[in-house]
Amino acid sequence: MTEFVKTELDSGVLTVTLARPDKKNAISNDMYGALADAVERAEKDPAIRAVVFQGDGDSFTAGNDMADFAAQSKDPTIMSHVHRLLKDLAGSTKPLIAAVQGNAVGIGTTMLLHCDLVYVAPSARLITPFVNIALVPEAASTHLLPARIGYARAYAMFAFGEPVDGATAVSIGLANALVPAEELRAKAREAALKLAKRPGGSLSHTKALMRNAEAIGAQMDREGALLKERLKSAEAREAFAAFAERRQPDFSKIAG
Numbered sequence: 001m002t003e004f005v006k007t008e009l010d011s012g013v014l015t016v017t018l019a020r021p022d023k024k025n026a027i028s029n030d031m032y033g034a035l036a037d038a039v040e041r042a043e044k045d046p047a048i049r050a051v052v053f054q055g056d057g058d059s060f061t062a063g064n065d066m067a068d069f070a071a072q073s074k075d076p077t078i079m080s081h082v083h084r085l086l087k088d089l090a091g092s093t094k095p096l097i098a099a100v101q102g103n104a105v106g107i108g109t110t111m112l113l114h115c116d117l118v119y120v121a122p123s124a125r126l127i128t129p130f131v132n133i134a135l136v137p138e139a140a141s142t143h144l145l146p147a148r149i150g151y152a153r154a155y156a157m158f159a160f161g162e163p164v165d166g167a168t169a170v171s172i173g174l175a176n177a178l179v180p181a182e183e184l185r186a187k188a189r190e191a192a193l194k195l196a197k198r199p200g201g202s203l204s205h206t207k208a209l210m211r212n213a214e215a216i217g218a219q220m221d222r223e224g225a226l227l228k229e230r231l232k233s234a235e236a237r238e239a240f241a242a243f244a245e246r247r248q249p250d251f252s253k254i255a256g
Contacts, residue, residue, distance in 0.1 A: 105127045
């Protein structure tokens with residue numbers, strides 16, 4: 001579907017690489033579709049025992065391609081693949097591993113809440129900037145993030161939209177380990193290969209017991225419905241206009 005998402009299957013591990021480094025791996029609608037295809041492929045193919053997500057260049061992902069996102073907000077006939085990817089992540093029974101360096105913006109952070117193992121480089125910056133564009137969080141992160149790190153920390157991440165560095169992400173439980181950048185991909189692959197040798201049925205049942213996929217999916221639906229409303233709001237229009245005009249948005253005279 002797009003050359004900006006590459007997949008490679010080797011020794012039971014499907015490696016999925018965001019390959020748009022010149023755009024900091026900003027994710028377009030086509031890229032969301034390719035990511036969803038990869039997760040669905042892993043779910044259907046018994047030869048795939050684990051999945052690794054990684055990004056080329058100095059960033060994991062800058063999050064949504066804002067130009068693409070703005071175009072979708074103006075044209076409701078465009079089929080968005082975002083929701084398909086989110087539901088696929090929520091329902092995945094295979095081990096999901098992430099190797100994160102640099103910025104992990106928006107879905108770059110919320111998708112990590114669906115990964116079973118997360119390794120971060122010292123350069124990692126996990127950011128949930130939804131409030132900065134007058135939207136609401138997605139990927140059931142309003143349920144998963146407080147459960148992972150506590151309400152107070154989660155609210156601060158959402159409400160301020162400020163980055164959490166790699167070391168802090170590990171200390172508060174958002175990631176498993178801090179890994180030197182030059183060893184990051186090897187560490188994620190090593191973990192995936194170990195999991196690929198474990199009994200797959202046992203791993204999938206363990207994951208299902210630890211995650212309530214139905215509740216996660218329902219929260220995604222709640223967030224998605226509100227997100228659609230927010231895209232039509234005066235606050236969102238101001239946020240997108242400010243982005244296009246390269247200025248700071250002014251929400252002070254807009255009612256919430």
